[in-house]
Amino acid sequence: MTTLADGTIKQVSPFSGTEVWTVPGRGNRPLSSPKEKPRQLEESEHTGTCNFCESTPLATPPEKARMVRTTEGGEIKRGLLPGELADHPAEFRRVPNLFEIVSYEYWALNFGYTMDAENTERQRHYLADEAGRQHVINIVQTWLKASGQEEDLPEEELLQLGNRYFGGGHDVIIARRHYESDATDSSQLASSGTLSVAEHRAFIEFTIDAIADLYRHNRYARYVVAFQNWLRPAGASFDHLHKQVVAIDEHGTRAEQEIIRLRANPNLYNEWGVDYANRQNLVIAANEQAILIAGLGHRYPTLELYSRSETCEPWLQSTPEVHAMSDLLHAAHAATGADVACNEEWQHRSPGLDLPMPWRINLKWRVSTLAGFEGSTSIFVNTLSPANIRNRMVTALRRLREEGSIAEDIQIGAECEIPPNSLKYHPLVR
Numbered sequence: 001m002t003t004l005a006d007g008t009i010k011q012v013s014p015f016s017g018t019e020v021w022t023v024p025g026r027g028n029r030p031l032s033s034p035k036e037k038p039r040q041l042e043e044s045e046h047t048g049t050c051n052f053c054e055s056t057p058l059a060t061p062p063e064k065a066r067m068v069r070t071t072e073g074g075e076i077k078r079g080l081l082p083g084e085l086a087d088h089p090a091e092f093r094r095v096p097n098l099f100e101i102v103s104y105e106y107w108a109l110n111f112g113y114t115m116d117a118e119n120t121e122r123q124r125h126y127l128a129d130e131a132g133r134q135h136v137i138n139i140v141q142t143w144l145k146a147s148g149q150e151e152d153l154p155e156e157e158l159l160q161l162g163n164r165y166f167g168g169g170h171d172v173i174i175a176r177r178h179y180e181s182d183a184t185d186s187s188q189l190a191s192s193g194t195l196s197v198a199e200h201r202a203f204i205e206f207t208i209d210a211i212a213d214l215y216r217h218n219r220y221a222r223y224v225v226a227f228q229n230w231l232r233p234a235g236a237s238f239d240h241l242h243k244q245v246v247a248i249d250e251h252g253t254r255a256e257q258e259i260i261r262l263r264a265n266p267n268l269y270n271e272w273g274v275d276y277a278n279r280q281n282l283v284i285a286a287n288e289q290a291i292l293i294a295g296l297g298h299r300y301p302t303l304e305l306y307s308r309s310e311t312c313e314p315w316l317q318s319t320p321e322v323h324a325m326s327d328l329l330h331a332a333h334a335a336t337g338a339d340v341a342c343n344e345e346w347q348h349r350s351p352g353l354d355l356p357m358p359w360r361i362n363l364k365w366r367v368s369t370l371a372g373f374e375g376s377t378s379i380f381v382n383t384l385s386p387a388n389i390r391n392r393m394v395t396a397l398r399r400l401r402e403e404g405s406i407a408e409d410i411q412i413g414a415e416c417e418i419p420p421n422s423l424k425y426h427p428l429v430r
Contacts, residue, residue: 001039001280001296001386009385014272015258015296019378020297022385033342038187041179045186049178051225052240059100060174061139061165062126065338066090067206073204076209079122082131090176091199092206098143101246104164111220111249112161115167119217123166127159136162153207169214169221169247169392173207178240187238191230193334197407200330201323208242208322212315214247215351219245222352223255228344234366235343243344251350262355267429269358269419274306276419282386284393285331286416287409289324292422294386294393299374300343300364301384303332303393307359312349312423314359325359327407332363334406335396341366358425 002010007024010221044055051059065078068088077088107113115123126132140158144151153161175309177190192200211224228243229235236242251259262268277293278285285292291311295302305328307314309321336342345362349355367383374380392414400406411417421429 011296011386013230014268015255015261016297017257018297018299018380020299020380022384027318031337031365034128038185038288041183041186041362041424042134042147046179046183046292050238050240052174052238052242053178054090054176057093058082058135061096062097062132063093064171065094067092068204071199074205075300079125081126081129083129092176092203093174094206094210095173095174096165096168097172097244098139100164100168100170102248104168104172107169107218113218113220116217121166123163126166136165139165143382149265169218171210171214171245173210173243173245175202175203175241189338190241191333191338192228192241192330193338194337195330197327197330201326204326204329205293205322207245208314209289210245215247218247223248223350226346230343231341233341233401255347259353262357266355266426267421269306269360269425270423270429272423273304274418275420278412280386282390283416283418284390284413285328286411286418287324287327287407289321291418294389295304295362296366296386298362298364299370299380300366300368301382301389302365303363303389304425305329305332305363310430312425314348317346317359327410329363331400331406332393332395332412335393336363336365336398340373356425356427358423
């Protein structure tokens with residue numbers, strides 16, 4: 001990161017090589033986009049605004065699992081039939097994506113993939129139920145119609161097409177609420193930051209369970225991508241809180257470039273992530289098991305969250321380690337605000353990778369539009385400097401902690417003590 005005499009800040013990402021400039025005077029604009037005039041909510045809209053809402057569970061493909069609240073916290077119920085859903089109210093639901101990024105046919109035709117015994121039995125059990133069978137037929141016909149295909153097919157053909165909803169590798173993790181519990185108008189959407197600390201922990205635990213489950217059921221999956229699109233400017237189809245997990249057969253270009261850099265410097269994430277941010281006064285918050293910093297070299301203003309754990313795979317981490325990541329991510333969303341469009345991008349070490357790398361999450365604020373300058377030069381103009389991001393977040397987090405809206409053990413700004421090599425993912429720094 002270099003600051004020029006006129007105040008222009010030039011950044012190059014140590015992980016991707018992306019070049020970003022921050023130009024003076026462009027960072028004082030509000031982050032949120034202008035909204036349409038809010039309208040008063042009808043009572044029914046709290047549970048029935050969109051196809052992800054709790055009053056329409058059969059508007060989505062057959063559930064793979066749901067997180068149910070219990071006196072001890074949360075319990076995952078798997079493969080419930082339509083007639084059983086009402087007896088187990090869901091805080092979060094995991095359903096196949098109606099329009100997969102990587103389809104079931106992709107795996108079947110390119111790899112010879114077939115459903116394993118567990119998913120085959122789940123499908124058999126669901127189709128043996130009359131309501132379940134009709135649900136699959138209805139969903140397949142919905143998919144065919146939306147895709148511009150013939151939907152009036154023989155029942156067995158429709159059921160065959162339904163394989164994607166039992167053995168596919170693209171799932172959606174859906175939160176219960178569309179609006180905040182006490183919302184009175186349409187502007188009061190329920191976001192990650194409006195969840196309670198405990199609810200957000202369950203959201204993260206359920207997402208991690210889905211990642212591990214996709215690896216377990218598809219031997220050909222090299223990587224499972226996890227992400228969240230919040231609001232339409234960030235790519236969301238519905239303004240209803242949800243994450244997505246997608247199994248793919250490669251790491252992707254960005255990850256491959258990062259792996260090359262990691263082979264050259266196994267301590268990359270300490271030296272050029274957390275340690276460099278600490279020297280530049282860009283640490284935003286921390287707790288015992290995680291660190292949140294303002295990121296460098298991103299196309300959009302970005303917060304970077306790192307796990308301090310020795311364990312690289314989130315599904316193998318301890319409950320306190322997972323909760324620590326959840327608490328800082330929840331705080332980051334709360335401080336960002338529910339009216340700011342953003343993407344949440346997870347990265348982790350895949351089961352087949354021979355290099356240690358920490359579990360980390362980028363939270364990107366979609367507050368600008370890429371245009372001709374970026375396309376012509378591959379230099380990206382970011383409206384907010386890392387220091388501006390850090391200062392905004394520190395101010396907001398202090399207020400939220402005083403209000404009791406975020407986890408109380410979070411250290412903020414100058415309170416954070418970050419010794420060198422705080423990330424323990426690599427054996428050399430433990």
